[in-house]
Amino acid sequence: MRYSLIYSKRARHKLKRLPEEAATRIVRALELLAEDESPHLQVKRLTNSPLFSLRVGVYRVILAFEHQQLVIMAVDLDHRKNAYDNL
Numbered sequence: 001m002r003y004s005l006i007y008s009k010r011a012r013h014k015l016k017r018l019p020e021e022a023a024t025r026i027v028r029a030l031e032l033l034a035e036d037e038s039p040h041l042q043v044k045r046l047t048n049s050p051l052f053s054l055r056v057g058v059y060r061v062i063l064a065f066e067h068q069q070l071v072i073m074a075v076d077l078d079h080r081k082n083a084y085d086n087l
Contacts, residue, residue: 003034003070011061011074022059026077029056034072040065049087051075062087 007015015023033039033054043052043063054061060083062076076086 003036003039003065003072005030005034006071006073008073008075011077014077018059022057026056026059026061029054030061030072030074039072040067046084046087051087053083055080060084 015026018026033042036042040052043054045052046062050064052063052065054063058080059077060080061074062083064073064075065071066073077083078085
């Protein structure tokens with residue numbers, strides 16, 4: 001069972017601005033997560049929120065899951081010190 005990945009406009013913009021090595025690591029981590037049987041068990045749920053956080057080095061990817069349609073949406077990503085400021 002494979003989940004589909006969708007990147008929000010904000011996540012795509014920030015991904016393009018990252019160093020190439022960091023962007024590659026994030027994309028690879030998201031692809032591995034999408035191939036997992038239970039991807040929501042590999043990430044941390046944010047307190048009082050339907051969103052999840054995936055750690056990739058010093059970056060955090062904020063995710064939303066749609067289990068009925070098997071979709072993972074990358075809502076936002078940022079350095080760990082700024083990742084949760086705009087939620």
